[in-house]
Amino acid sequence: MKRTICFAVLIVAMQAKAQDYKTFPMWNTALPMEQRVNDVVSRLTLEEKVAQMLNATPAVSRLGIPAYDWWNEVLHGVARTPFRTTVFPQAIAMAATWDTNSLYRMADFSALEGRAVHNKAIEQGRTAERYMGLTYWTPNINIFRDPRWGRGQETYGEDPFLTASLGRAFVRGLQGEDPRYLKAAACAKHFAVHSGPEPSRHADNFNPTVYDLWDTYLPAFKTLITQSNVAGVMCAYNAVNTQPCCGNDLLMNDILRKQWNFKGYVTSDCWAIDDFFKYHKTHPDATSSAIDAVLHGTDVECGQTVYKTLVDAVNNKLITEAQLDISLRRLFTIRYQLGMFDPVSMVPYAQTPASVLESQPHQAHALKMAQQSIVLLKNTNNTLPLNKNIRKIAIVGPNADNRISVLGNYNGIPSKIATVVDGLREKLGSNVEIIYEKGVNFTNDTLLVYTDLKKQFAFNGQQGFKAEYYKGRELEGSPVTTRTEDAVDHSWQRGDIIATGLTATNFSARYTSTFTATANGSTMLEVEADDGYRLIINGKQVIDAWQRNRWGARTHKLETKKDSTYQVILEYWQGDDNANVAIRTGNFQRTDYAALTKKLSSADAIIFAGGISPQLEGEEMPVNAPGFNGGDRTSILLPAVQTNLLKALKATGKPVVFVMMTGSAIAIPWEDANLPAIVNAWYGGQSAGTAIADVLFGDYNPAGRLPVMFYKNDQDLPGFSSYAMDGRTYRYFKGTPLYPFGFGLSYTTFNYAAVKAPARLKKGEKLSISCKVTNTGKRNGEEVVQVYASYPGATGKAPLRMLKGFKRVALKAGETQAVTFTLNAEDLMLINEKDGSQYQPTGKLRISIGGGQPDVKNKTTSNVIDQFVTIQ
Template identity: 45%
Template structure:
């Protein structure tokens, strides 16, 4: 009892000290966040309030409120800061890992590096600098519905389930698990129905019906809000069915706040609110535009118009009470990251810059790069190469020694970037000659360089030719960022063709004539059609934009130090004619779930240096609606090398003949490491949500009928695996 009273006295004294040290109640960390927020709002003028609703929130010196800039990015590492930071593979490459645990670990490392910078700024009273805050506008969970979209590299691919799982992993890694404080703040973007084209995004009106909206475009956002508890959402530039997304009552009020119960903050995309009056022409002027945006639910503006909210209040368009609603959400975030609290109270304030580019983070960047790369072709098992049998290697191509390409877009800059050429020279020094020739630029021949015939003649002296092809973020990316517009095949950051630039294929054709093995290593943020390459290259390795350690990862895969295990997060179509018009947002004949033609490399596809087999386990064959079911399968490594298999579960309702439904849909996946001859049992639990279908009104319903459940190394009929027929009985069960 005596110890209890001593503890009580200690707690009281701490509280008393903090209260005495606080000039205002909002500065007292012992008070509830809600009470602190209300106190601070009560002390602000209207002018101060609206200024704090802009991404560059100024200091309120009379109250001791520090400045804060909300704009920061952490797509695959802390981005755009002047500091040297660890750079992991681009998001589309992270998706190709199909590794939820690995991505969450990566996100946790990213937030640690960002925390280190922010903590320094707090201690030195220098908060307010761009790209130093903890509100990351990450992840991008838009669906990569069309492979021509330049910003698709920022996403987790074409599938809503994969996007949801990877997006939730990113959120959990960034935000941490402390009950009071956020390690950093994630933001699901761009809400919603936003995936190109780039050139008209400020005026584009996306049109979708209820089925596609709820079957394809909203599930990832819903998962991040309702399951991962993401604290931020960014609304998109475009209109949806006539209303700007940042002023869309159904999206922001009805769905996000009311149906999903979102409690966090909503930010506009940068300068999106200027589009209301000037590009979308939906509002008479900027004052009405910003007032409507706040009333519809956009709390923060990335831009320069929210100061006009003061005039909106004075004109009676919006009330100060509505301003307070949005400001409360914003201040709650700032209190949760610890902006107003002493170091001793904060579990994340001890993180310092020793974590930045530490060995553990560099190793994770390398491992995720290895896991991301997809082996598409391996004719006659030419890979892995035996370095003991190679005396001369010709390394050619625009990305063979291009450091910038490895970083993708929305990137940081590390202290060291390892290209394939550098990695080869490092490991084969004194053992083999590395004959590097760039040979060609991305879209045109090099000036004052050897002809293609001369390059091929020199390459013929080598034992093997590595052609490192592709493009980079100068050619595909956000329309306002790309710096190499105007070339054939590209338009405002998007691509107009799935083919590699013709000049690269032309050089490869000359190299093919040498008779030497031709291994294609491709870097891009999307798929290439690989028509000629798929028929003529001896091997193809898709490497995305692999981050700072991509060179080592590529060479380790080529020489068998790492067994390739990446899987395609996108469908590789045969040619451009397979694609519907870019601006058509209907999912009909798009992605593996709805495309009915032949494809070159299917979603979920990827080769290995070993082989795997699947054998069925005993499972239930009937299920009542509204119930869960457990599936098991045995996976065996039947080859001679250790390797990872990505076990994939797909559900198909084709026997039910519904009007609109996917051909099949991914509903589970697990990465499994197996030694030669080893068998592991893999289990999946399917809830009514995974076994339900969206109807024409956008409702997710589980109904009686026949369902095929397939578990294997890829899609049904395109990989080895097992089918589990399931009969569902009972009344209609409404998931939502």
């Protein structure tokens, strides 16, 4: 009895001691936040401080600090979590809406879903897991200067003003407008001068002119930092003027912290600090790299390795602990602003219920933005909209039923995805016959025609595969679970439950079966997976993709004899993000164009859903298909195989509508000259197919506008690795584009009149310009009113024209609406070539207002009106 009492007393004493931290000022909600932050930093040991500067921070139980991972993504909806979330259109598609209100609402909804995910993580004790936090590394506000860049799909386009305007709306929606708390923390990336090439990004050094730096690459960052109070900034992989961005004197110390007075936190891009000594060779080792990054204000190392050397660096007096404290105060300030150290009852966002995930308003907005993003590029003789009473319609192409393409990259996984085929079936129902044929792949016309996998694979006499799942990536130890699966065709979100005690994060699997040949000849075995895998047949390894593979498919040709058996083993590992693995069998067949077009010729109309895909363009990808390299493109032309199929489809004599999906500008000179209707649908998110069907059949009048210029051919492009802006984007390209920046057609027409602007303006004064815009057609529709400024007589370097205002307005048929813009003095300034300063020229200022740029064709806006203002 005495021992029991003593033990009980000991437990109580330990519990009391564990709760002592609640008396510390860091937990006192009545104190100023700054005092609480200073208190928590003062209580950390050196080792604890360094650990808190890594993206995955451990718990400090003696202070009650929970584990937390700073790394999370919300590019176009909450991404990569184990929960189903709403997936909005890809960023470049959202930019095509030219609607700041829609982008604000999307960010607001995403922040709510992010809060719900974080709250569930707290309930389940999973705050240490990646993609569960509230610090989102978005938006990507790099300038999409070259269409070959595979990550351009993540941006808001090629124009600094449009990018800044949309980025500002996103930050405001994501971070909320509570005076005390952040709903979530946004992060402007990648700072700075970063837009490819992907394969060399870890070693590249760019030397932009002072003019280009301040005219093109910095304005959006300046807006988000000085006007939008963005919580975070991510520094880029590349070097600028020979210094890595995360340790750059000009960018980090002078501009970001001194000139712009940025008080938020900075994270490195992932493993970017390693690049200092591994690829840039600007530093001798990890320790010197870590020290330099911290001294330049990089507060978090995404990568988990280099900053660990800071403990020894402090002990060896190479850097002071007080210098680490500067970063720690920034980091804990963000966590306090997110309410992580306050009671749930005090933090309104902490009470967000799980019911917001994929809620009806969120799904409706995903559809709305997909509709808004679609750009009608061509519509000869009113080919569109199609008549719903048609008898038969054909849908062809590699994007017709592609769920990967509609979701883009940096995406979540919704409960329901609508491809083009899905959208058409839902729209037309059973009254219209729909013929679907893939036709060709993106870059070739040799298709793998799949066989019924279940008939040929068995293990120990039972159909399917023996599946063994292991913790860790190396198939080590005993499997956590062993079971029989009918087929290997899995798609898990990070953190999904695979089996008791095993989630879809950092695991490996072995799938074993016996393949029985049904005929003499050969069979193709195709493995499609992300991360790493290898295929072993009869003890011989025939596919080796064990090193990080991201996403891709490989095939092996198996020579077979009828009724012979072959042992097949597929080994797979997954590290982070999503887990996808599948094995299929079949045989390659070359597309028979004559047979295909004969089958389709009975249709009343043919829709070709082509373009490209996140399977081809994206972040540092192991893709080496014709026209693509490492995630980037080597040619902006539509892959020739698709043009060839379109020529065959056109020869049927039936109207051919080209629905193009892409994250970047594609050169389609033949298609523009020969096809009656072309629609650019980007990567439209979970409701892409529904939105496309709505546009094709006239239930939605398209009003998307291009956030990038579409060039005619590869010869129009300067060198990819050159960051000089001469000849790039609509602001400096002197040629004739295929489709200009800001372009987009409608099923109705618009006219501009009654423009009012001052004839003279003093330097420093605001300029007000107004007009009346009328829907002169027979359909209700939306118009994007655009304002451009230029100085025809400028003596120094200046853009050909500059977007300085835009508004998306809805007009019923015959309706007129007055629209007014106010341009401040900074909007009317140019950049000094010598020092990057802003100045306002005197003389003639040309202001153009209308449905697109001046001096370019726009078939549904009848006029763009110029006003000349004298600046005194």
